[in-house]
């Protein structure tokens with residue numbers, strides 16, 4: 525019994541008699557686990573929108589990341605930055621306020637690297653994301669949705685928990701390691717995949733990391749590339765980029781993960797050429813058409829992005845090469861935007877053609 529316990533305490537290699545030389549080889553292996561496969565997503569040609577506009581409308585397939593969303597990039601960037609700063613030691617706890625996708629990314633990358641996660645999520649988010657987080661092994665705390673100004677806001681609760689327990693707060697909204705991840709990966713990938721032919725980039729805003737970091741990189745390569753924010757109703761980014769104020773009280777949206785009301789650190793100082801206001805109905809019509817005619821299954825924020833790309837294509841005319849993001853899979857929203865009863869109850873029609 526004693527020797528068995530002692531054996532269990534030995535490093536894995538010694539316990540199973542694996543030679544040290546082989547272990548060193550494994551450590552320096554040219555193969556990697558999931559943390560080595562975040563990003564480098566395919567750039568898909570979206571045939572119907574491209575034909576309609578006589579532009580190339582291209583979508584980065586972010587739903588193909590290991591955690592199933594664009595937020596894996598931010599999660600990995602934030603974790604690696606914290607490791608470099610000595611803020612994350614083995615076995616540490618990462619806490620974050622998130623609409624779900626960042627939590628999923630932090631949880632799986634955390635597991636691959638030996639950290640545990642505590643996720644504070646508004647109870648308004650889809651049941652799929654909340655259940656998935658629990659299944660993945662995160663400790664999930666659901667809280668009522670409150671504005672940032674309220675101390676009960678999910679993100680501010682996460683900050684408080686970090687301070688009280690000595691945990692690491694990922695702070696995706698104001699930690700610019702998020703923006704940097706897109707500057708270092710999303711931007712260069714788009715530049716390379718289009719062989720520098722990209723003329724426009726469109727993104728919606730949650731934290732602003734995607735729009736901020738990617739647009740910053742693309743503008744550095746070619747200042748003529750048009751960078752555009754696609755904003756859902758009820759969010760303040762449209763008004764911020766158009767008029768420089770945050771006075772937006774014009775409706776609401778069911779798109780999850782986007783809809784920002786303040787200028788986060790990830791948005792400060794970025795150069796954006798235009799902003800569009802997008803209806804949920806148009807975004808919905810686009811993602812249903814994408815599924816039915818091209819076999820691409822994505823959530824509503826991707827539809828907001830694609831509606832923005834469509835508007836940029838229409839305004840600028842044929843010949844443009846416009847890139848946007850397919851942020852996550854429709855699987856995360858089966859109980860809502862891919863549920864006909866839910867759609868009916870919320871006045872949305874999946875069969876309405878793109879107008």
Ligand code: PMP
Nearest residue numbers: 625730731732733734781825851
């Ligand atoms: N779409 C989805 C589904 C998201 O979860 C998020 C991030 N919350 C975004 C878009 C926006 O990304 P970012 O935080 O980089 O602005």
